[in-house]
Amino acid sequence: DAGVIQSPRHEVTEMGQEVTLRCKPISGHNSLFWYRQTMMRGLELLIYFNNNVPIDDSGMPEDRFSAKMPNASFSTLKIQPSEPRDSAVYFCASTRTSGSNEQFFGPGTRLTVL
Amino acid sequence: AQSVSQHNHHVILSEAASLELGCNYSYGGTVNLFWYVQYPGQHLQLLLKYFSGDPLVKGIKGFEAEFIKSKFSFNLRKPSVQWSDTAEYFCAVNPLYNQGGKLIFGQGTELSVKP
Numbered sequence: 001d002a003g004v005i006q007s008p009r010h011e012v013t014e015m016g017q018e019v020t021l022r023c024k025p026i027s028g029h030n031s032l033f034w035y036r037q038t039m040m041r042g043l044e045l046l047i048y049f050n051n052n053v054p055i056d057d058s059g060m061p062e063d064r065f066s067a068k069m070p071n072a073s074f075s076t077l078k079i080q081p082s083e084p085r086d087s088a089v090y091f092c093a094s095t096r097t098s099g100s101n102e103q104f105f106g107p108g109t110r111l112t113v114l
Numbered sequence: 115a116q117s118v119s120q121h122n123h124h125v126i127l128s129e130a131a132s133l134e135l136g137c138n139y140s141y142g143g144t145v146n147l148f149w150y151v152q153y154p155g156q157h158l159q160l161l162l163k164y165f166s167g168d169p170l171v172k173g174i175k176g177f178e179a180e181f182i183k184s185k186f187s188f189n190l191r192k193p194s195v196q197w198s199d200t201a202e203y204f205c206a207v208n209p210l211y212n213q214g215g216k217l218i219f220g221q222g223t224e225l226s227v228k229p
Binding site: 055 | 146148150156157158159160163165204206208214215216217219221222
């Protein structure tokens with residue numbers, strides 16, 4: 001199994017630009033999670049989906065952030081417009097809720113907004 | 115409020131010292147418990163997990179954790195740390211009434227091992 005796949009691995013953009021982060025969960029997993037990690041705030045859960053349906057988006061910082069999961073094998077996290085304070089590492093994780101609920105993390109996308 | 119508390123923000127040890135990292139949670143029902151490790155510049159990886167049965171759980175790289183239900187604790191231990199154990203350690207709890215497998219993470223403990 002390839003594990004959770006995220007792209008791009010690194011993204012450098014300028015303030016005001018749109019940023020789209022992508023995630024492919026492990027095949028057969030039915031829950032997907034987006035996290036943000038910074039030195040100041042640590043690991044934060046932004047949003048999670050169960051069976052492609054958003055369950056809890058209370059961690060999404062503001063309306064500039066949006067996430068979609070159009071099918072079981074793909075999710076996007078979009079920031080529009082981006083700001084320097086959005087600079088962070090964004091992790092995607094997936095799990096199968098009928099099992100252990102162990103989450104498997106992707107390698108992350110390091111986002112830098114100039 | 116539902117929470118997971120890790121007592122130490124940063125721990126510094128010399129090689130061969132023993133390690134214990136504290137973790138307490140605030141849920142009264144059935145939970146699954148996890149410890150994740152994040153090596154510098156990498157993503158979170160599972161170290162060990164507890165679902166049921168023997169409360170003493172053994173994980174990878176010589177780590178173990180003990181679930182003490184009466185204390186709502188799941189402390190991580192290693193008898194002799196190595197320089198390569200330098201990493202950040204996260205305790206996480208999955209309350210089984212949660213939909214969708216959501217984990218509640220502690221704030222993390224940074225471990226620095228001096229050679």
